Each structure stands twice: as structure tokens, then as C-alpha cells.
Amino acid sequence: YIYRKRKDWWFCDTYIPTVDEFMEKFELLGRHQPTTGFSAILDILSFDPKSVYLTGFDFFLSGMHNVNDKWVAKNTDDPIRHVPEKELTWLAANRNNYPVTLDSTLARLVSEVT
Numbered sequence: 001y002i003y004r005k006r007k008d009w010w011f012c013d014t015y016i017p018t019v020d021e022f023m024e025k026f027e028l029l030g031r032h033q034p035t036t037g038f039s040a041i042l043d044i045l046s047f048d049p050k051s052v053y054l055t056g057f058d059f060f061l062s063g064m065h066n067v068n069d070k071w072v073a074k075n076t077d078d079p080i081r082h083v084p085e086k087e088l089t090w091l092a093a094n095r096n097n098y099p100v101t102l103d104s105t106l107a108r109l110v111s112e113v114t
Contacts, residue, residue, distance in 0.1 A: 015043075029086045031079075038087040045098050055103035059084035089113055 003016050017025075017039070025034045025042055034042070037057055044052055058064075061084075065071035075081050092113035095102070102110060 026080070028090065029083065032083045032086060033080050035082050035084060035087065038084075038090075041091075045100075049099065051099045051101065053101045053103070054106055057106055058109060059088040061088075061109065 003010070003014060025039060026032065028034075028042075041052075041054065041057075060071040060073075063071050073082075088109060091100075091106075092110040095110065
């Protein structure tokens with residue numbers, strides 16, 4: 001429904017996961033909705049790539065969103081809200097299971113979690 005509600009906003013064809021695909025990520029994060037960026041990371045990793053270089057992600061710790069927008073945690077009382085800290089924790093715990101290289105900022109953040 002979210003995609004239909006915003007149909008005039010999308011500027012290009014947009015991938016919509018199946019219910020099963022969404023639920024797998026939702027359960028992975030303790031029943032929280034993944035952010036678009038984290039979903040993209042998981043989607044790419046699901047294709048068994050030879051290597052992935054992650055850059056530009058800091059799980060909103062910089063307070064930035066979409067390159068130059070201020071990140072504001074919304075709907076903090078929503079039980080399925082985005083919880084970027086869970087995404088960072090997952091990456092820290094699982095990055096060695098995948099051919100992932102991290103940029104210096106993300107490497108530092110991951111090392112602080114582990």
C-alpha cells in the first residue's frame with residue numbers, strides 16, 4: 001500500500017519485494033522494518049556477489065539521510081519502526097560471512113560494535 005499511496009512520487013520503476021522477501025528481512029531485525037539502504041545491502045548479498053564495497057552508510061549516526069537531508073527518527077512508538085542500530089549490529093556480526101569491504105567510516109562503526 002505504501003508504494004501505491006506514493007505512486008506519483010516515484011521517479012522510476014521501483015522494486016517491490018514479495019511479502020516473503022519482506023518478512024525475511026523484517027524477522028532478521030527482530031520484527032522491525034528495514035531501511036531502504038539496508039534492504040539494498042541484503043538484496044545484493046543474496047545474489048552471492050564476488051565482492052561488495054560498502055560506502056556512504058553510517059546507519060544515520062551522522063544525522064544525515066539521503067545524502068543531505070537531516071535524519072529524524074520518526075514514529076518512535078511504532079513497534080515495527082526503523083531501528084538502524086539493529087542493522088549496524090547485524091552487519092558487524094555477519095560481515096565476515098560475506099565478501100564485504102567497508103569504507104573507513106563504516107569500518108570504524110562496525111569495530112565499535114564488535
